[in-house]
Amino acid sequence: MQNYVLTSNKLLSDIVRALNNEKPNWDLIVHRFKQLPAAAYECDARKLAGLFSEIYVRTSLERICAEFSEKIIFDPITPDQTVGGFTARRTARGTVELTNGSRTYAEYDVLLIVDGLPVVFEITAHNYRTKQRLARKEISRKLTPLIAYFQTDRFGYVFTSLRSRGIVRNFHLRFADRGGTLAWLLYPDYRKELSEAINTLVGQAASKAQ
Numbered sequence: 402m403q404n405y406v407l408t409s410n411k412l413l414s415d416i417v418r419a420l421n422n423e424k425p426n427w428d429l430i431v432h433r434f435k436q437l438p439a440a441a442y443e444c445d446a447r448k449l450a451g452l453f454s455e456i457y458v459r460t461s462l463e464r465i466c467a468e469f470s471e472k473i474i475f476d477p478i479t480p481d482q483t484v485g486g487f488t489a490r491r492t493a494r495g496t497v498e499l500t501n502g503s504r505t506y507a508e509y510d511v512l513l514i515v516d517g518l519p520v521v522f523e524i525t526a527h528n529y530r531t532k533q534r535l536a537r538k539e540i541s542r543k544l545t546p547l548i549a550y551f552q553t554d555r556f557g558y559v560f561t562s563l564r565s566r567g568i569v570r571n572f573h574l575r576f577a578d579r580g581g582t583l584a585w586l587l588y589p590d591y592r593k594e595l596s597e598a599i600n601t602l603v604g605q606a607a608s609k610a611q
Contacts, residue, residue: 405544406555407580412472412516413557416465417584420561423461424588427598430456434602437493447527449599452494454526454563458586459495459511462522466513474514478550485546499546507543510561519547520557526595535560535576559584563591 433456444452466473478497482489487499487506499506511522521543525531533539540558548554560576561584569583577583 404541404554405548407540407558407582408518408555409557409580409582410516410518412469413518413520413559413582416462416469416515417559417582419465420458420461420584421587423465423586425457425591425594426460426464427594429460431598431602433460446599449602450526450595453595453598455494455496455510455524457563457591458522458524458561462511462513472516477512477514477519482550485549487546507546509543515557518555518557519551519553520559521547522559522561524561524563526563531560531562532570532572535572535581537579540581557582561586 430453434452437452463475466475476491476497478484478489480489480491484499487501490498490500492498492508495511497509497512499508509521510524513520513522523534525534544556544558547556558580559582560573563586573583
């Protein structure tokens with residue numbers, strides 16, 4: 402049985418519409434990446450793409466949401482708070498993890514409160530486990546601690562894909578039918594510029610290692 406309601410509001414729709422066409426600020430993205438622990442440089446290409454994409458979406462949301470600061474709370478859960486029986490911690494990437502001792506229960510790429518509505522942003526640069534991540538049971542699992550914390554069962558849930566073509570599959574449609582929001586970041590040169598940024602960064606790291 403579903404224990405939550407996925408919904409949206411006008412401000413969230415406006416944010417997603419702006420996000421869909423946001424041009425990456427590569428200087429800022431690379432700067433944020435360089436603030437991550439050194440282990441980030443040891444990731445394979447897919448993980449690097451994921452890290453850059455998370456930073457891209459987060460920095461874009463920071464810029465967009467600054468225009469509506471009175472109606473938006475960025476990062477409403479602070480480290481060490483108790484959330485549904487779990488302890489919240491902020492990762493070096495800016496995501497929020499809920500932990501129970503050494504075990505991580507769930508991770509949230511971006512959390513906002515948008516005009517009173519708690520919103521989860523799920524970010525992906527590829528199709529890895531997308532079907533499972535958008536399944537009713539998995540979303541219920543991730544929202545359960547947040548329901549207790551925010552004292553509401555109504556949430557925005559934005560699946561943000563950075564694929565170069567917005568390929569809509571049946572599991573995307575089922576997610577949208579349940580009230581979820583699909584955001585296709587459509588900046589046309591993203592993949593090309595992402596590859597160039599990663600190659601430059603890897604080259605710089607290799608030069609320093611010599």
